[in-house]
Amino acid sequence: MTLSPQWLDELRSRTTLSSLIAQSVKLTRAGREYKACCPFHNEKSPSFTVNDEKGFYHCFGCSAHGDAISWMTQQRGLSFIDAVKELADAAGMDVPAPDPRAAKRAEAAQSLRDVTEAAAHWFTDQLGGIDGTGAREYLRKRGISDEVRRRFALGFAPDSRGKLKSALSQFPEAMLVESGMLIDVDDKDTYDRFRGRLMIPIRDPRGRVIAFGGRILGAGEPKYLNSPDTPLFDKGRTLYNLDHASPASRKTERIIVVEGYMDVIALSQAGIDDVVAPLGTALTEQQIGMIWRMVPVPILCFDGDSAGQKAAMRAAMRVLPLLRPGFSLAFVALPEGQDPDDIVSAGGARALEAILDKAEPLVDHLWNYERGSAPLDTPEQRAGLKQRLGEIVSNIAHADVAAHYRENFRARYDTLFFGASRNEAAGGSRFVPGQRRKWQPDPRLLPPHGTTRTIGGSGLEGQLAEAVLAGLLRHPHKIAEHAEDLASLHLADGEAAALLESMIDAALSEQSLDREALLTILAGGRAYHRAKALLRADAMHFSFTRDAPQTSDGDDASEAPDPRAMRDLDEAIAAMIAWPEIDAALRAATERASRTLDEDSYAAQQHLRAMKAELTRRLGDLMQSDANG
Structure with a gap:
């Protein structure tokens, strides 16, 4: 679709910015403007203003600034296109139509959302009924309150092959299969995918149910069962709780990544809402990109057992080719055998916050892991450490970041085996032409802190x-x-x-x-x-x-x-x-x-x-x- 500047201006003019922002922030009239405590940073006295005449908001404390579209992308965490669509719908404007095939896909996706929303409501009803007694008892033992249960719209799928199919009979059977609610096996009747499980709705960034995770309550495998990939749901491109975590992260300037659904729910009950989880797989490149849109350095908080630490290391290796200036990962080490739920259950949010405050940067995590992964007693073993560190650096695509990692590892290696860093012995600093590196001065040469650049x-x-x-x-x-x-x-x-x-x-x-x-x-x-x-x-x-050279058609001769x-x-x-x-x-x-x-x-x-x-x-x-x- 093509969104002209004129169309976007019309959308902004039809949107009353103060009404939009007042949906989630308490505004107070101040002359021709409105004031509030800024939703993007913590403050006690209001420095956030909204001006309907000029169509923008501005914070004099943290410099947050933007219009209605910016509000939807920055505070709600929506993509630009999703923000435009939601505002246009509220303003009664038609978004310029995409090509017919895309329009048909969008219509089909909307129909599938009707299925998943109906299924979510039905699962919630079952949790509150007779069939949900065991599931309610499980939640009670886990310490999950009724308020949190409602916040996450938890439900229950009875141990039956056809109850959900019957409850959603208003939808075509093919649609129930396509949405992942039913399983279709050749030459057999379709049957319910989720049976005898606590049901956890998975939502998109706009809060719409697109899939489910189901936890088994008794014996059986798998322990967790996710919806299959559908036109609505791609588990490698989805993060659990993103719809709640995105606005929360605007205030905390932090995102915590945990291993699973129940960790997210337990932390939310403890008052920690800026938390997401992948869906039963290692973090993907797409998920890392989604998190980086919210914060530049998310904190990975995986279980303290060997499986959790291996998952953390897989994430560390996965992120290396994606690293760029300012964007990385940080890691916390939980006590062995404990998960975030155990920490908050024993010591509350304060206990976990104390651990999060000690999060180590990616470079420290990699160094500590490789240093402790094998003995370092012989020259050959020490050379092996140097080789492993070199392989890590070789996986970093960004030249500047790779150069800094190489220097950091070399300095640590020299300090470990030679008692002092050769880098520090050389002293000083310089801008190296051709390497495109950010200048890193000797601190003794810097002016006082706070000097304007x-x-x-x-x-x-x-x-x-x-x-x-x-x-x-x-x-x-x-x-x-x-x-x-x-x-x-x-x-x-x-x-x-x-x-x-x-x-x-x-x-x-x-x-x-x-x-x-x-x-x-x-x-x-x-x-x-x-x-x-x-x-x-x-x-x-x-x-x-x-500009790139152009062909006779007026197009760029090369896209690269x-x-x-x-x-x-x-x-x-x-x-x-x-x-x-x-x-x-x-x-x-x-x-x-x-x-x-x-x-x-x-x-x-x-x-x-x-x-x-x-x-x-x-x-x-x-x-x-x-x-x-």
Whole structure:
């Protein structure tokens, strides 16, 4: 479908933002605006404002900002398209129709949702009836309250081959099979899939029932049975409790990943709602991407037994090719043989929070695992550790992240076997051209904490900022990759700063973003005209600011971006991040040198001047290489 800027503007104008936000936040009238305590961070006095005339909300505490669509994506956790559809439905607008085949699939999916919703209601009724006595007793022993039972819409499937089939007889039998409610075996009558199980509805991000997990109450296997994959449900692309956890994570800025349904339910009863679980499998790439849309570093809290720790290590290895600046995993070690349910049952939420506060970064988890996985007494065993660490680094696709892991492991290895890190013995730091690494200075060279990192609007700094913005507009997939570093910058040019902020917001709210989609999202804001001007600019001499050659049809000659342009863009971004750091450190070192007149301060000053000269030279090389290309 095509959503024009005019159509999106009409959607925003038909949506009363204060009414939308008031559905989940208590607003208080304040003149022509509304005020509230911010839903995106914890605060005691209100700094969050809603302006219906201008159509945006803004928090003066955490800088959260956006319109009605942003609210649905940031606070509700919906995708851009799902947010638009929900707002359009409320506003009485028709979303531009997709192609006929997609429309037919959407209609079929809606019919299947009617089946799953009806099944959920029936299971809930059975749990409250005579047949559900055993299931209610199981929940009582697990300490699950009636309020939590209702919150998660828990139910019960009687041990019968045909009760659900009979209860849902208003739906065609083929639809019951397609939704996963019935099993169809050749030459036999269809029969109920779930029998004699506690039923746990699985919902999509919008809270709609799409599948079920069933836990057996007596003897038998499997212990947990999930719905099969259907047009509604793909277990590798679904997370249990995402509809509740997404808004909760906006306040806590955290997501906890546990192993299963009952862990989620137990933690919710203890007051911990920012928790999700995969559906009986190791975390998939798609699930990791979904979690990263909410927080950059989720915490994995798996059981303390050997199976749980193996699952944690599988997740660690699975994430390596996906790592990018700012996005990773953290891990907590539960006492051996215990799961999150055991922890909160014995000590309440506070006991688990104390463990979560000690979560270890992915790099620590990998190092500790490999160091403890085999003896290290002989040269051969030590070489084996070095080889295993090298294999971990080789699985990291992002060059900058891989370089930092390589350096980290090398420093730990040297410290373990040689008593001191060769890295630390060398001292200092530098920007290495060609490696596209974020500058990591010696802390002794840094200015006081809190110094603003500002990119000027003129000179080489301004040219670099303009070129990077133009490159990101042409290659939007790079925005999310560098989002954390880009968000730390302050551009002195106000329009450029607004454009960068809008681009980061768009990239973090959309999993897949191309140039046209980005421009559509930007349309209507003050950054739009600056974006169009940057795309038309022809005076920038960088490989990544050129449009791809076009065919006679006007299409790009190649869908794949030029590898050299992508490398150059990575390096230009690294330079833009390093520039204000080096400038600030140089100013501090110069002031310190003039005040103390000692040799070390003078040496630091000269070191930083050399770094700045090298950075300037490398930017010239990037421009020159493009001219020669």
